[in-house]
Amino acid sequence: MERPIGIFDSGVGGLTVAAAIKKVLPGESFIYFGDTQHAPYGDKSAETITRYSENITRFLLSQNCKAIVIACNSASAVAYSTLVQKFPQTVILNVIDPVVEFVATVTRGKVGIIATRATIQSGIYEKKLLQLNPKMEVVSAATPLLAPLIEEGFMHTDISQGAIREYLDDSKFNGLSTLILGCTHYPLIEREIQHFFGEKVSVVDSPELVARKLGKTLAENNLKNPATVADYRFYLSEKTTAFSSVARMFFGEGINLTEQRI
Amino acid sequence: MERPIGIFDSGVGGLTVAAAIKKVLPGESFIYFGDTQHAPYGDKSAETITRYSENITRFLLSQNCKAIVIACNSASAVAYSTLVQKFPQTVILNVIDPVVEFVATVTRGKVGIIATRATIQSGIYEKKLLQLNPKMEVVSAATPLLAPLIEEGFMHTDISQGAIREYLDDSKFNGLSTLILGCTHYPLIEREIQHFFGEKVSVVDSPELVARKLGKTLAENNLKNPATVADYRFYLSEKTTAFSSVARMFFGEGINLTEQRI
Numbered sequence: 025m026e027r028p029i030g031i032f033d034s035g036v037g038g039l040t041v042a043a044a045i046k047k048v049l050p051g052e053s054f055i056y057f058g059d060t061q062h063a064p065y066g067d068k069s070a071e072t073i074t075r076y077s078e079n080i081t082r083f084l085l086s087q088n089c090k091a092i093v094i095a096c097n098s099a100s101a102v103a104y105s106t107l108v109q110k111f112p113q114t115v116i117l118n119v120i121d122p123v124v125e126f127v128a129t130v131t132r133g134k135v136g137i138i139a140t141r142a143t144i145q146s147g148i149y150e151k152k153l154l155q156l157n158p159k160m161e162v163v164s165a166a167t168p169l170l171a172p173l174i175e176e177g178f179m180h181t182d183i184s185q186g187a188i189r190e191y192l193d194d195s196k197f198n199g200l201s202t203l204i205l206g207c208t209h210y211p212l213i214e215r216e217i218q219h220f221f222g223e224k225v226s227v228v229d230s231p232e233l234v235a236r237k238l239g240k241t242l243a244e245n246n247l248k249n250p251a252t253v254a255d256y257r258f259y260l261s262e263k264t265t266a267f268s269s270v271a272r273m274f275f276g277e278g279i280n281l282t283e284q285r286i
Numbered sequence: 287m288e289r290p291i292g293i294f295d296s297g298v299g300g301l302t303v304a305a306a307i308k309k310v311l312p313g314e315s316f317i318y319f320g321d322t323q324h325a326p327y328g329d330k331s332a333e334t335i336t337r338y339s340e341n342i343t344r345f346l347l348s349q350n351c352k353a354i355v356i357a358c359n360s361a362s363a364v365a366y367s368t369l370v371q372k373f374p375q376t377v378i379l380n381v382i383d384p385v386v387e388f389v390a391t392v393t394r395g396k397v398g399i400i401a402t403r404a405t406i407q408s409g410i411y412e413k414k415l416l417q418l419n420p421k422m423e424v425v426s427a428a429t430p431l432l433a434p435l436i437e438e439g440f441m442h443t444d445i446s447q448g449a450i451r452e453y454l455d456d457s458k459f460n461g462l463s464t465l466i467l468g469c470t471h472y473p474l475i476e477r478e479i480q481h482f483f484g485e486k487v488s489v490v491d492s493p494e495l496v497a498r499k500l501g502k503t504l505a506e507n508n509l510k511n512p513a514t515v516a517d518y519r520f521y522l523s524e525k526t527t528a529f530s531s532v533a534r535m536f537f538g539e540g541i542n543l544t545e546q547r548i
Contacts, residue, residue, distance in 0.1 A: 172431055
């Protein structure tokens with residue numbers, strides 16, 4: 025077995041990134057850690073999120089992972105620099121930079137960001153977008169109920185549709201051309217969000233951008249896996265119905281799912 | 287000014303208890319602390335909830351409070367005994383015991399409890415109810431999205447109605463005669479819950495039971511306030527729209543609301 029990639033999130037959200045990695049890099053194996061016991065991260069303090077992220081990274085490295093993907097925007101926003109500092113030998117990717125690079129160079133017009141409270145309060149998307157493109161018009165909104173409702177499995181219900189309407193029916197989004205889903209959970213309700221805005225707004229597919237960046241980074245570091253068969257393992261700090269069902273939807277019925285406290 | 291009562295919760299939920307105290311004990315002043323920065327408590331660990339509860343209690347005691355009401359079920363479930371131990375000179379009430387005493391002695395038939403994950407996982411309601419009435423049939427369900435959706439101000443919307451339906455449309459609640467709202471946020475959607483179950487299920491009004499127990503305890507400890515005019519102060523660890531609007535609904539437009547980190 026070649027060395028796997030380590031991927032983590034507070035829960036089901038990062039599975040959207042894992043699914044994109046499977047699609048874009050079919051030869052790469054991975055170990056996924058969903059910290060369902062502590063989900064959602066989005067309303068926790070930077071210190072708490074950083075502590076959990078460190079513990080999970082240690083666990084993934086103990087499993088011989090060759091690279092770490094922080095598949096959670098809240099952890100990417102507040103814990104990335106600490107992880108890079110504490111694990112200087114390890115290739116670590118966050119989910120924010122690939123999206124910022126793409127949006128700042130490719131898109132035109134007004135950009136919106138929706139994310140958890142932790143991510144929005146960090147201001148990280150605005151800061152990085154404006155660094156690359158100082159003239160960009162950027163608006164953002166915290167949509168803190170979306171991640172927990174996805175974590176509870178309430179996608180494609182009155183609940184998700186009602187919450188999308190309550191949060192996004194806001195004049196600040198008038199004239200929007202691009203929407204960044206600044207939380208890896210949100211692609212699970214991407215169709216509903218796209219439906220709310222209609223075709224005039226382009227919703228950015230972050231998981232695919234992250235998977236492509238990962239492929240490039242692995243190649244640069246001579247870490248690409250020549251294998252053609254990949255192996256996927258899933259660890260959860262607490263088993264939940266939503267996690268099992270989303271993981272099976274993306275990776276099939278026979279997935280290998282283990283409970284593991286951190 | 288006579289000494290006030292200290293009341294705290296993770297956010298808006300405890301305002302239902304504060305409102306009942308105002309109604310039942312109109313001569314008593316209080317200081318309310320809503321830990322909106324860390325809300326919801328229901329998905330946090332027992333250690334974290336206990337740490338926040340201790341810090342808030344210290345703050346309330348520094349404001350000369352004569353008694354503390356833990357107006358949050360998650361904190362009552364996991365932090366009450368620590369607070370009693372750490373502050374042995376202080377009268378401390380939780381929101382669970384008054385409800386358990388009432389339900390175990392007064393009601394007949396099957397009892398249901400809905401609450402946050404922290405409260406349900408503690409098993410405290412079942413344990414205490416069965417101690418007082420070992421033959422009682424008790425069922426419970428964690429309904430973790432309800433508190434955050436109330437904290438977001440989404441009462442009386444498709445979102446709250448959808449979530450109630452998703453959680454409560456469960457055969458384990460068949461034949462229920464009494465429902466305990468095991469989270470102080472839930473009285474804010476009590477009408478919607480009552481409407482879901484219909485008149486055959488009696489939903490217990492916990493805030494009023496807590497207020498009556500407080501009146502009795504203050505009298506026993508010679509702490510009752512002879513005043514007829516009361517003063518209410520509100521502290522928030524982070525200002526939120528939902529908090530201001532619920533606080534104004536219960537206590538009028540002219541409320542005294544201060545941001546205070548703990």
